Amino acid sequence: SSELTQDPAVSVALGQTVRITCQGDGLRSYYASWYQQKPGQAPIVVVSDKNNRPSGIPDRFSGSNSGDTASLTITGAQAVDEADYYCCSRDNSGDHVVFGGGTKLTVL
Amino acid sequence: EVKLVESGGGLVEPGMSLRLSCAASGFRFDDYAMHWVRQAPGKGLEWVGSISWNSRSRDYAVSMKGRVTISRDNAKNSLVLIMSNLRPEDTGIYYCTRSRGDFDVWGQGTMVIVSS
Numbered sequence: 001s002s003e004l005t006q007d008p009a010v011s012v013a014l015g016q017t018v019r020i021t022c023q024g025d026g027l028r029s030y031y032a033s034w035y036q037q038k039p040g041q042a043p044i045v046v047v048s049d050k051n052n053r054p055s056g057i058p059d060r061f062s063g064s065n066s067g068d069t070a071s072l073t074i075t076g077a078q079a080v081d082e083a084d085y086y087c088c089s090r091d092n093s094g095d096h097v098v099f100g101g102g103t104k105l106t107v108l
Numbered sequence: 109e110v111k112l113v114e115s116g117g118g119l120v121e122p123g124m125s126l127r128l129s130c131a132a133s134g135f136r137f138d139d140y141a142m143h144w145v146r147q148a149p150g151k152g153l154e155w156v157g158s159i160s161w162n163s164r165s166r167d168y169a170v171s172m173k174g175r176v177t178i179s180r181d182n183a184k185n186s187l188v189l190i191m192s193n194l195r196p197e198d199t200g201i202y203y204c205t206r207s208r209g210d211f212d213v214w215g216q217g218t219m220v221i222v223s224s
Contacts, residue, residue, distance in 0.1 A: 033210035035153070042203055042214040043153065049209040086153050088211070095167050097143065097155040 004032075004087055004100035011106040012077045020072045020103045022087030030090040032070035034063055037084045037102075046085075047072055074105075082107045110134040110213050112204050117218030124194055128218055130187035130204030135213075138162070138182040140206040144189045147217075148200040156189065156202070194222045 004024040012018035022032055031050055035043035045054055047063035060075045070089070074081055087100040116128040130142070144156035157168035159178045166178055177190045187204050201217040 035211070037153075042216055043211070044214070045210050045212050048212070054210075054212060084152075088153075088155075096169065097158065099145075099153040099155060102152040 004089060004098055006085075006087060006100040006103045008101065009104045009106065011108055012074070013108050014079060015076055017073065017075045018077050018105065020074075020085050020087075020105065022070045022072075022089075022100045023068055024089065024098070024100075025068055026089050026092050026098065027065065027068050027070050029092070030094065031065065032063070032087045032089040034061075034070075034072045035086045035088060036081075037086065038082075043086065049089075077105075077107050079107050081105060112206065112213055112215035114202060114204050114215045114218035117202065117220045119221045119223065120194055121224050122195060122222055125190065125192040126194060126220060128189040128191070128202055128220070130189075130215060132185040132187065132206070135206075137180075137185040140208055142178075142180060142187045143205050143207055143211065144176075144178060144187075145203045145205055145211070145214075146198075146200045146220075147203070148197070151200070158207070159187070191220075194220075196222050198222050 033049040034047040036046045037043040046057050046061045051063040062073045064071045084102045086102045091098050111133045113131045120126050138161050141160050143158040157178050159166045179188045199222050203217045205211040205214045
């Protein structure tokens with residue numbers, strides 16, 4: 001399958017750690033990148049395709065891969081982290097980009 | 109300042125065509141592949157297609173293939189998306205974004221509404 005599967009919604013208590021996962025066959029061959037999108041705004045990359053953190057992104061964001069699953073971890077979630085998060089990678093052929101369905105993160 | 113600015117969106121009737129543009133500034137445009145990504149109202153991100161830095165490679169989402177063409181003019185730092193035979197389900201915000209791996213810069217998007 002070329003799809004990337006994410007949980008539609010996840011919640012976390014303020015200051016706690018949350019992991020958002022993304023599953024897909026293509027992740028066995030290609031890295032995932034992660035994007036944060038707040039209402040009315042364009043997405044921004046929070047974890048790059050080699051699990052690096054772009055300049056300006058807080059170090060509480062980190063990425064990892066294992067088998068067919070990529071994960072975005074927020075260590076010490078803040079209220080400002082409440083947003084939709086999308087994983088992104090390549091399909092099995094490598095020719096096409098594919099996004100996960102998105103995870104709505106609520107910080108309680 | 110690195111910037112991408114989309115334009116050309118609007119209200120269009122089903123079956124019609126539309127040309128979206130993306131103006132790039134603040135970086136060397138021909139160092140990057142460029143992509144279009146869209147988002148239907150209240151829905152997730154969907155990749156539309158891409159074009160390599162030198163236009164030699166173009167890839168399109170299966171759902172859009174045959175109805176979209178992406179082109180670029182490196183001399184003018186511009187990217188174009190032409191969509192034909194538009195359907196109501198093509199309604200959404202269309203973003204251009206650059207890539208050398210991940211999508212590190214996005215435009216603010218242009219809204220396309222397909223409705224009679």
